[in-house]
Amino acid sequence: MDRIVIHGARQHNLKNIDLEIPKNKLIVITGPSGSGKSSLAFDTIYAEGQRRYVESLSAYARQFLGLMEKPDVDSIDGLSPAIAIDQKTTSKNPRSTVGTVTEIYDYLRLLFARVGKPHCPECNSIIASQSAEEISEQILKFPEGSKIQILAPVIRGKKGEHKDIFEKINRMGFPRVRVDGDIYLVEEVPKLEKNKKHTIEIVIDRIVIKEGIRTRLNDSIEQALKLGDGIVVVNNLSEGKDHIFSEKFACPQHGFSIAELSPRLFSFNSPYGACPECKGLGIIHKIDIDTLIDYNRAVIESFRITDSFYFKYVKGIIYDIIYYHGINKFTKFKDLPEDVKDELILEIVPHLERKYLETDNEKQRAELEKFIREVRCPVCKGSRLKKEALYVLINGRSIWDVVRMNILESYRFFEDFEKSPMSEKDRVIGEKIIKEIKERLKFLIDVGLDYLTLERSATTLSGGEAQRIRLATQIGSKLSGVLYVLDEPSIGLHPRDTAKLINTLKELRDLDNTVIVVEHDPETIEEADVIVDMGPGSGVYGGEIVAVGTPEEIMENPHSLTGKYLSGKLKIPVPKERRKPDPDRKLVIKGAKEHNLKNIDVEIPLGLFVAVTGVSGSGKSTLIYDILWQAAKNRFHHRNDYVGDHDTIEGWEHIDKVINVDQSPIGRTPRSNPATYTKVFDQIRALFAATPEAKIRGYTPGRFSFNVKGGRCEACKGDGVVKIEMHFLPDVYVTCEVCQGKRYNRETLSVLYKGKNISDILDMTVAEALEFFENVPSIRNKLKVLNDVGLDYIKLGQPATTLSGGEAQRIKLTRELSKRDTGKTLYFLDEPTTGLHSHDVEKLIRVLNKLVDKGNTVVVIEHNLDIIKNADWIIDLGPEGGDRGGQIVAVGTPEEIMENPNSYTGQFLKKYLQDERLTSV
Helix, strand or coil: CCEEEEEEECCCCCCCEEEEEECCCEEEEECCCCCCHHHHHHHHHHHHHHHHHHHCCCHHHHHHHCCCCCCCEEEEECCCCEEEECCCCCCCCCCCEHHHHCCHHHHHHHHHHHHCEEECCCCCCECCCCCHHHHHHHHCCCCCCCEEEEEEEEEEEEECCCHHHHHHHHHHCCCEEEECCEEEEHHHCCCCCCCCEEEEEEEEEEEECCCCCHHHHHHHHHHHHHHCCCEEEEEECCCCEEEEEECCCECCCCCCECCCCCHHHHCCCCCCCECCCCCCCCEEEEECHHHHECCCCEHHHCECCCCHHHHHHHHHHHHHHHHHHCCCCCCEHHHCCHHHHHHHHHHHHHHHHHHHHHCCCHHHHHHHHCCEEEEECCCCCCCCECHHHHCEEECCECHHHHHHCEHHHHHHHHHHHHHCCCCHHHHHHHHHHHHHHHHHHHHHHHCCCCCCECCCEHHHCCHHHHHHHHHHHHHHHCCCCCEEEEECCCCCCCHHHHHHHHHHHHHHHHCCCEEEEECCCHHHHHCCCEEEEEECCCHHHCCEEEEEECHHHHHHCCCCHHHHHHHCCCCCCCCCCCCCCCCCCEEEEEEECCCCCCCEEEEEECCCEEEEEECCCCCHHHHHHHHHHHHHHHHHCCCCCCCCCCCEEECHHHCCEEEECCCCCCCCCCCCCHHHHCCHHHHHHHHHHCCHHHHHHCCCHHHHCCCCCCCECCCCCCCCEEEECCCCCCCEEEECCCCCCCCECHHHHCCCECCECHHHHHCCEHHHHHHHCCCCHHHHHHHHHHHHCCCCCCECCCCHHHCCHHHHHHHHHHHHHCCCCCCCEEEEEECCCCCCCHHHHHHHHHHHHHHHHCCCEEEEECCCHHHHHHCCEEEEEECCCHHHCCEEEEEECHHHHHCCCCCHHHHHHHHHHHHHHHHCC
16 A cells, blocks of 8 residues: 555544545645644554554553554554654763664774773884784794794792792793893792782793704793793893783783773773763762861861761761861851861861762752762763773774764774775775764764764763764664654754755655654755645634645645745745844853853843854853852852853843743643633633632632642542553543542532633633633733743643643743833853744744843744844854864844855844745845
């Protein structure tokens, strides 16, 4: 069957839709936020494909995999095995790196184990194991007539007289020894100095190199190796030089030894290869002394410990030490003698660090966590590996050197390595391994991730980066006949790199796979084989198929909102006038050096809409989040968090509050919803408590809460549904039989306001509620803000867990908009256009401008050109990602940025605005 045919899809807000889409094509599902894109792509198509696969397994296997619920759909025909590549599966394991996730590190371990050459850290000479025969072969290459002595070292650089050793040599029947470079008969060795280091070697044989000595030479070498613990010294008398050979992986000169090379030696997840100090994590947890101690307070109160358990311990030690030294307890810590300060720190800090690692008490652990910082392991210097693994080299580079390169540099290293001279054996072994490594590196370059390093921890990757890594890994697997479902792979990608991503998606399709992408990026949409446009609106107003067809057909469809934006019939306008920076109101970050930032000074004008732009990995998040946001939290929220490396930040006096408006959920349980989060539910409950019926019964606002006993249904504890555990099947949620899903008991539901009970109100959309509460200003004003940001379709009681990231972010913005403020707030937003259709981006821009119009500052990290063209001020970082980034490329208005030839952002913004003018003619 060459098509996927869906009948009667009703999952979430889908309106019983039917859809046919061709297989082995690139299909983009688009439409306004909340129109049902993810419900169709992930919750229906992918969920059913995955469910059918898992259902084909045994009941025993299913209990480990977790069966997905059957989506609400009549039938789906033509499904292939499905793989979802979303942004929510970023690894939280600190042992995961870009190298391990992509499996490149597995190939690197194999390559270094099979082709790598161990080196001595002292003399940098190659350590090689050789058999007696191989050693003999090398000796026979000496010029004919060379006189040699074969020596077995029995003592190497050890103090003592060593009388017992000489007696033993004599009993063994060897007449001569070499002691500290001089030859003696065993009986005539002079008395050795007891406190000096000596080297003693048995003279096994003396031979002249000529024909017919192979057997004798081989026997002598074998005997020397046996007595010399795997080492033989061949003294060539003719050239006056020693040649040292070893049958072990050990430096004959310095004794540095290495076990037999195997892939596990290079694994930081194996005790065999992991650094013993940090256990393969590359970091250790240490207490930040400057955070723990307040130097300006009296010594008895100087340690910022509040937990009673630790407080008593710390106070006891302080008393003991200051009493011993005769110091007043009210002396400030900074005024203590240096030796007393050191004694206090050495007594207290290691104990607290040990407790942090050992305690099972969550409260006590959380108390210490405030002072703990991750620092690079002092033993392995962050490499995660044992010393032995770091001295195995390929072309002069260790495995740590390779994984520290960015992906582009790493690719070039392996290209050069293939061309470098090597033995035929190494070439044959390395050929296939290097081919696999290069292919995987090339895929990462193709999806715009060339700035990452293979040692980068997976926990530090953004959702978009993690998704593109998984995308590259899937292309590397070369599967065909698979259904891939992707969630906005363009997130975090600069327009410069979008073409690379599109080519990657097409490559996946050309392997005979069906690629379904939920996407809002115009460039990706225009490259699709088929577009499925959802809508016409969001939430209850969406869930329908508005149009299906090629990009050209969608542009001509009068019903398609997406088509109108693609064709230029609808567009987000450029502001007629931009706000001007006030030279006296600015934040100045000086000497920013964290990660790849190149000691830069950055001025952020306050009271403006500021966009921080640049290619992926250019240092945007490091500058704004790792430095500015962390510093702001510490200043305004009284935190002691780590702040990225910088010199100073000036201009704080112009700000009184900082808020990070991210896309994290507004609540982690279904009990949290837009009404409770925006606090409008408090006023609604107060309104119900003020009704005559409620007053007669003595009901307070608490009666109308589904979170506390009294008014809620106790059968479902106010959830409206009851969870039934199904053991190896997924848990089933059934509507509560007592309250029929209304959450409240009968008495509470009998209280009406304008003919509606409290459950009816929670079931209303924002638009319906706005009309219903038109005459209640306190409620109407909050609902109007939700309506203005384009959330008119969400229900007041919609569980927080069902809201998209973009919806959660806009709800947070409405809470800020509805507050009274001083106009001195600094807002941070990281890619707020994630999950937003062009129609929703316009609404977002309006909301952000409202915040700025009040005098506040909005700082947005963004790649979306519609947001960028609406900014008052742009700070463009780059020029590239990773080590080649971290500099300021351009600063100014969008018009000024467009004229800067060094700015990729400016180039694409200029082209975008020119194309926009052409389409609107």
